[in-house]
Amino acid sequence: MSAVMKAPDVRDAYLASLAPDVHSLAGPGPEWLNALRAEAAACVNSQPYPTTQDEEWRFTDFGLLRKTAFASAADISLEVSLADIEPFVLPESEKSRLVFVNGIYAPHLSACAGLPQGVVISNLAAGLPLHDAVIRTHLAQQVDFHNEAFAALNTSHIRDGALVLITKDTACPAPIHLLFIATGADMPQANYPRCLIIADAGSTCALIEDYVCLNQGVYFTSAVSEITLGENAAVEHTRLQRESLSAFHMAYGAVALARGSNYTAHNIAFGARISRHDLRIKQNGEAAQCTLNGLALISGRQIADTHTVMDHTKPNGQSTQLHKCIADGGAHAVFNGKIFVRKDAQHTNAAQQSRNLLLSNKARIDTKPQLEIFADDVKCAHGATVSQLETEEMFYLNSRGLDALTARNLLIYGFAEEIVDRIPVTSLIKQLSKTLSEQILEHT
Amino acid sequence: MISSNSKVILEVRNLSASVAGIEILKGINLTVRSGEVHAIMGPNGSGKSTFSKVLAGHPGYTVTGGEVLFEGQNLLELPPEERARNGVFLAFQYPIEIPGVSNSAFLRLTYNTQQAHRGGEELDPLEFNDFIQEKCKIVEMDPSFLDRSVNEGFSGGEKKRNEILQMAVLDPRLAILDETDSGLDIDALRIVASGVNKLMTPDNAVIMVTHYQRLLNYITPDFVHVMRRGRIIKTGGKELALELETRGYDWLDDEHQKAASV
Ligand SMILES: Nc1ncnc2c1ncn2[C@@H]1O[C@H](COP(=O)(O)OP(=O)(O)OP(=O)(O)O)[C@@H](O)[C@H]1O
Ligand SMILES: [Mg+2]
Secondary structure, rough: OHHOOOOHHHHHHHHHHHHOOOHHHOOOOOOOOOOOOHHHHHHHHHOOOOOOHHHOOOOOOOOOHHHHOOEEEOOOHHOHHHHHHHHHEEEOOOOOOOEEEEEEOHHOEEEEOOOOOOOOEEEEEHHHHHHHHHHHHHOOOOOOOOHHHHHHHHHOOOOOOEEEEEEOOOOOOOOOOEEEEEEEOOOOEEEEEEEEEEEOOOOOEEEEEEEOOOOOOOOOEEEEEEEEOOOOOEEEEEEEOHHHHOOOOEEEEEEEOOOOOOEEEEEOOOOOOEEEEEEEEEOOOOOOOOEEEEEEEOOOOOOOOOEEEEEEOOHHHHHHHEEEEEEEEOOOOEEEEEEEEEOOOOOOEEEEEEEEEOOOOOOOOEEEEEEEEEEOOOEEEEEEEEEOOHHHHHHHHHOOOOOHHHHHHHHHHHHHHHHOOOOOOHHHHHHHHHHHHHHHHHHH | OOOOOOOOEEEEEEEEEEOEEEEEEEOOOEEEEEOEEEEEEEOOOOOHHHHHHHHHHHOOOOOEEEEEEEEEEOOOOOOHHHHHHEEEEEEOOOOOOOEEEEEHHHHHHHHHHHHHHOOOOOHHHHHHHHHHHHHHHHOOOOOOHHHOOEOOOOOOOHHHHOOOOOOHHHHOOOEEEEOOOOOOOHHHHHHHHHHHHHHHOOOOOEEEEOOHHHHHHOOOOOOEEEOOOOEEEEOOOHHHHHHHHHHHHHHHHHHHHHHHHH
């Protein structure tokens, strides 16, 4: 209760600096959007912000964040050239890429030519006049920003974002790359990336939501993504968090699944000093399917916290989840995976695995799978392991002539690569595998 | 293949070893010369795999006595990777799965590591591809197994075949094959055995641990040893395996005890 009583004026530096300025709330776009921002701003200014006293935030120790003040990102997108983003460019998405610099749309870096009819990939601001009704129906409808502080923060700051609309029965021919670039300027800045993805009935698409940095600066990313799948739609969503190692990344994702739809996610976190990813998936229709793959690979003093909620509300749903954490140095990885099987969700089949690798005795991994089952005829399984490298595996590699260090690195690499390999974009697998080897070598 | 002046590759003298405080090997003696094939047979739990792993340097086993010379060098003081680089190879009874690491990348890494150690030429992925295709033929391995993760999801027999593929790549001086035949179907046994035969030269040697005479029809042993309760209690020629097949092991026990009490 004490948190609720906390007055806004005793807020931490970061909140004081991030809270939206009520006088400049009215931004571009329609009146309803202004109203939405104002509503979210009211939440930001009245809600208690989470601390480690809150059960759900127990392990997200953002002591460092609390002391930092952030300025709003200025539009410096024109200072970034195609050459700068070259390392992140995916050949598969050469014509289906949206780029944002510090949360601000960068048309000169984006490329969305020659998309088939029925595929809309644009920035939110440009999409608004054309798709006002559909955007209004979906924007901020899935995130519970009245109760989720960081979602409210992002919503109160909506200026622009990524908009993806795939109309009924359309198959998007190429993976859509949503590239969010942080320039990591000298001054700590705040960015508010936002994604709205709507895959209508029977449509399919692959998405890559990618957070990268050009410099290892201090900045704050508050990201929100909302994804809606219509009946029998299929979305494969790769989310990469490779922010600066000094950055703060607070992200919130909400996914709604209609009957027979199929959502696959690959959530990869390598970066940020402190990161948190909350992902809520709701199966609103019968026989929806969901596959969640997760990987956090951190070291030094990084904190990576992943909270997922898989909510089965209708019969015959399926979900499979494999989340892996690798923590080295003094890093702290957290996984909290809740699965709800509601009363009506009979014949649900849900499986969750949390597998973790601790590489140093100063590192820490907290994993908490939680099953809450209210239906009686369901199949649910979950399990969690935290281990060091296995002696038998090490011996096998040593017996082939590999020294202890090489064997260790190879095993860590394999442990991580098992998740990376599932990403449906070949060039991205290559990019990440390279990053993986480099990161693993760097910390040995 | 035995010739009187062939070089001693492995000399095991009175080797004893324990695991978790339990003595498993209780004084093993064995001499292996180049060009020789030795079969080790014996009941379950007699210490065959323990012996193999101790030779390869498994850290879980403590050598409590005796010595092992490999090409005249003290083998026991070397860590497993150096034993491997010097030419000791163990085909595991239960090969380990390494998810996320492709078989071809793994084979190339181990090959290049050994080459670096031996002062040989390392191969880039393209060169290695040609090299490995040839090696696959030796064990008639479908090259699609190269793209899969090491042993992951391989059937029992496929794992065994993959072990011999590794042997073909690493070209060891001494190969210890721990029940490589178990899990292989009839055709696979013939193929893998003929692969091992192709890899035999006058300069290397093989120790095969097996339960079945069948393997020895394909790979003719120069010596057959029977291990029981951590000791080699009898050594004979290939006819000993046939005798074991019909008589089992118990008669040896009596014989051994009689011999010991004299
Ligand atoms: N880590 C261990 N802890 C306890 N006992 C062990 C361990 N490893 C081996 N042993 C014991 O040592 C004995 C010899 O085992 P080993 O695996 O060497 O037998 P083996 O001859 O290879 O048998 P098999 O024919 O069944 O493969 C067995 O009794 C086994 O239970
Ligand atoms: Mg054995």
